Amino acid sequence: MPLIIVRNDITKMNVDAIVNAANSSLLGGGGVDGAIHRAAGPGLLEECRTLGGCRTGEAKLTRGYDLPAKYVIHTVGPIWRGGGFGEEEKLISCYKNSLAIAKEKGCETVAFPLISAGVYGYPKAEALRIAEETAAKFLEENDITVYLVIFDKASFDIGLGRFSEICEYIDDRYADERAESSISQRRRYEADYAAQAQCDAVNAARPAAMPVPKPEKKRKKSIFSRKEKAEQLMAEPILMEEARDEAFGGAMPESMAGAEFPDIRKTLDDLLDESFTEMLLRKIDEKGMTDAECYKKANIDRKLFSKIRSDRLYKPSKPTVLAFAIALELSLAETRNMLMKAGFALSHASKADIIVEYFIERRNYNIFEINEALFAFDQALLGA
Ligand code: ADP
Numbered sequence: 001m002p003l004i005i006v007r008n009d010i011t012k013m014n015v016d017a018i019v020n021a022a023n024s025s026l027l028g029g030g031g032v033d034g035a036i037h038r039a040a041g042p043g044l045l046e047e048c049r050t051l052g053g054c055r056t057g058e059a060k061l062t063r064g065y066d067l068p069a070k071y072v073i074h075t076v077g078p079i080w081r082g083g084g085f086g087e088e089e090k091l092i093s094c095y096k097n098s099l100a101i102a103k104e105k106g107c108e109t110v111a112f113p114l115i116s117a118g119v120y121g122y123p124k125a126e127a128l129r130i131a132e133e134t135a136a137k138f139l140e141e142n143d144i145t146v147y148l149v150i151f152d153k154a155s156f157d158i159g160l161g162r163f164s165e166i167c168e169y170i171d172d173r174y175a176d177e178r179a180e181s182s183i184s185q186r187r188r189y190e191a192d193y194a195a196q197a198q199c200d201a202v203n204a205a206r207p208a209a210m211p212v213p214k215p216e217k218k219r220k221k222s223i224f225s226r227k228e229k230a231e232q233l234m235a236e237p238i239l240m241e242e243a244r245d246e247a248f249g250g251a252m253p254e255s256m257a258g259a260e261f262p263d264i265r266k267t268l269d270d271l272l273d274e275s276f277t278e279m280l281l282r283k284i285d286e287k288g289m290t291d292a293e294c295y296k297k298a299n300i301d302r303k304l305f306s307k308i309r310s311d312r313l314y315k316p317s318k319p320t321v322l323a324f325a326i327a328l329e330l331s332l333a334e335t336r337n338m339l340m341k342a343g344f345a346l347s348h349a350s351k352a353d354i355i356v357e358y359f360i361e362r363r364n365y366n367i368f369e370i371n372e373a374l375f376a377f378d379q380a381l382l383g384a
Helices: 031-040 044-048 087-104 124-141 161-178 183-202 226-235 237-247 261-271 276-284 292-295 302-309 316-328 332-341 349-360 367-376
Strands: 003-007 017-022 059-063 071-076 109-112 147-148
Touching: 003 367, 017 031, 031 044, 031 316, 044 059, 044 124, 059 087, 059 349, 071 087, 087 109, 087 124, 087 316, 161 292, 161 367, 183 226, 226 367, 276 302, 276 316, 276 332, 292 302, 316 349, 316 367, 332 349, 349 367
Parallel strands: 003 147, 017 071, 017 109, 109 147
Antiparallel strands: 059 071
């Protein structure tokens, strides 16, 4: 089940349990603790009084009272003292112990604030990394949806630090797209037509003795024109390679390299006709992944995955396609191809697309890092 970063006030989260970054007395305080007590009403403090406090890294459960959440899990994060005092282990324990309680109580959804990242002074980026890593590990084995609730934008100052390079990358490409002159547009169209001509030439050169096999099944009408498909093929040598490998059941004999074969043509046709679902399942097999490995790495809900799996013509959203592309560690060309199957394209008019492109180019397929960046730039997250 997925890990979802959201910007919200945790007291408003409609989940089974919210986690409180409490202090060891459990008798209320400032920050998120104060907000939770205010929203829950006096019943919460009364119950907290019976708990006898809580040690750093541990967690205790109460009811949610006037909160939308059924439970509050109170945990005490470490105070940041420079990093040499076991802060990281203690913070990991906070998440682990809180998740264990949520599981024990049968919670399906649980929301965390960034524990220790307020007055306890833990560096926010580090606190976020620990939250993500610990939750992701837990989610490998458990079916819970975990929300990380980010309250203030200060931890995501995009112009500085780790996001500054992405900022520049976006600026360059975003500007490129908008500045595309009519001349460059014409060049692009000319290149498109050249690609089509190249495709036609390949087809015309095919020996007459090798007729192109007719497709066996009736094709569904594609939303892409033949020309668009041809462009896609020409832009993707990888698809050609795939087709060859599939036609020859592995590597093609060297003596045949460069030759044209009807089998290849048939395989290309099959690949062109492949639906999104079929492509996804084929790629999962090719990568030697199990379904679960793939949807978990994609941060995709198991139920959504089964829906996709059982519907050959499933129409996924763009973030879902991109999440699978990341989980499968596809190249940019392959990602474009997979998007095309669902009727989408990568566009430099979209910041989200540019951000995903940035990570794929660097072969960084960590979906949480990508989602952090998307979050920082106020874009829809992948998966979930
Ligand atoms: P700590 O003492 O563990 O640092 P704080 O409450 O000071 O706890 O801060 C923890 C995190 O909770 C901070 O990132 C802060 O921005 C965030 N926070 C504060 N109020 C809320 C709220 N209402 N909802 C979600 N997060 C909040």
